[in-house]
Amino acid sequence: MTERRSRLVGAALVALAAIAFSGKAVIIKLAYRHGVDAVTLLALRMIFSAPLFALLAWWAVRDPAVQPLGAADLRSVAVLGFIGYYLASYFDFLGLLHVTAALERLLLFVHPTFVLLLSAALFHRRITSRDVMAIALSYTGIALVFGQEALTQPGNVLLGSFWVLVSALLYAIYLIGSGRVVGRVGSLRFACYAGLVSSAAVVAHYLVATPERGVIFEQPTPVYGLAFLMAAVSTVLPIILTAEGIRRIGASHASIIGSVGPIATIFLGAGFLGEPVTAVQLAGCGLVMAGVLAISLGKRA
Numbered sequence: 001m002t003e004r005r006s007r008l009v010g011a012a013l014v015a016l017a018a019i020a021f022s023g024k025a026v027i028i029k030l031a032y033r034h035g036v037d038a039v040t041l042l043a044l045r046m047i048f049s050a051p052l053f054a055l056l057a058w059w060a061v062r063d064p065a066v067q068p069l070g071a072a073d074l075r076s077v078a079v080l081g082f083i084g085y086y087l088a089s090y091f092d093f094l095g096l097l098h099v100t101a102a103l104e105r106l107l108l109f110v111h112p113t114f115v116l117l118l119s120a121a122l123f124h125r126r127i128t129s130r131d132v133m134a135i136a137l138s139y140t141g142i143a144l145v146f147g148q149e150a151l152t153q154p155g156n157v158l159l160g161s162f163w164v165l166v167s168a169l170l171y172a173i174y175l176i177g178s179g180r181v182v183g184r185v186g187s188l189r190f191a192c193y194a195g196l197v198s199s200a201a202v203v204a205h206y207l208v209a210t211p212e213r214g215v216i217f218e219q220p221t222p223v224y225g226l227a228f229l230m231a232a233v234s235t236v237l238p239i240i241l242t243a244e245g246i247r248r249i250g251a252s253h254a255s256i257i258g259s260v261g262p263i264a265t266i267f268l269g270a271g272f273l274g275e276p277v278t279a280v281q282l283a284g285c286g287l288v289m290a291g292v293l294a295i296s297l298g299k300r301a
């Protein structure tokens with residue numbers, strides 16, 4: 001395969017991964033229509049995901065040359081998996097009880113601004129005028145879409161947005177920490193081990209928080225189908241596609257191509273949930289994407 005063709009395939013894989021991951025919010029909203037609660041749905045997602053994570057982890061370490069993880073790396077993977085896969089997912093599920101899939105994806109998509117601000121606070125990274133403009137663009141876009149939803153959507157949009165922003169902040173912490181570990185562990189192995197940690201944490205949360213533990217076996221049949229779809233298509237598959245895509249085109253280009261996610265969520269939400277596509281929503285999405293892309297491009301400069 002030529003270099004050009006390999007990069008085109010890599011770009012296509014990353015774009016497909018972004019679209020598949022964007023479908024997660026839509027699947028969650030569809031499952032909520034059947035009366036399942038957030039903790040039970042999250043537990044089902046991770047129960048279905050765990051065997052797939054284990055299989056991928058085995059694949060990642062099948063080469064005898066792969067070194068086992070030391071104690072420090074194991075602790076890092078456990079902590080980061082707990083923060084970035086368990087806590088971030090839990091608050092995201094809570095947020096989706098109150099906001100549309102489109103707003104959820106836009107709120108999550110601002111995590112690079114959190115990475116930027118945390119890096120400035122913790123590691124004294126200099127914030128440039130370009131960064132300030134990018135952050136202003138992103139949050140102006142969020143304000144537009146939030147304002148429209150607050151006026152037109154039922155439910156506590158403010159509370160839902162708060163939980164999703166907490167999720168985005170936790171994911172930003174996960175990204176900062178993982179950047180210091182992935183190089184030693186390997187991206188696929190790290191993601192799978194973190195996913196297994198999250199699966200264990202989610203199941204423990206379910207057992208503690210749900211007095212009637214058998215409720216997980218009493219859900220409507222569509223809930224199980226949607227949970228498996230979320231596990232396979234919107235959890236594990238994007239990890240595989242992103243890892244292969246990054247191998248072909250690099251992380252910087254992959255992050256830029258991944259910006260198709262919010263747009264994909266808007267139209268998936270319209271197609272499967274009947275969520276409206278409005279001019280304000282598209283304008284807000286454009287501002288958020290412009291801000292995030294400015295930060296991403298600034299990192300490459």
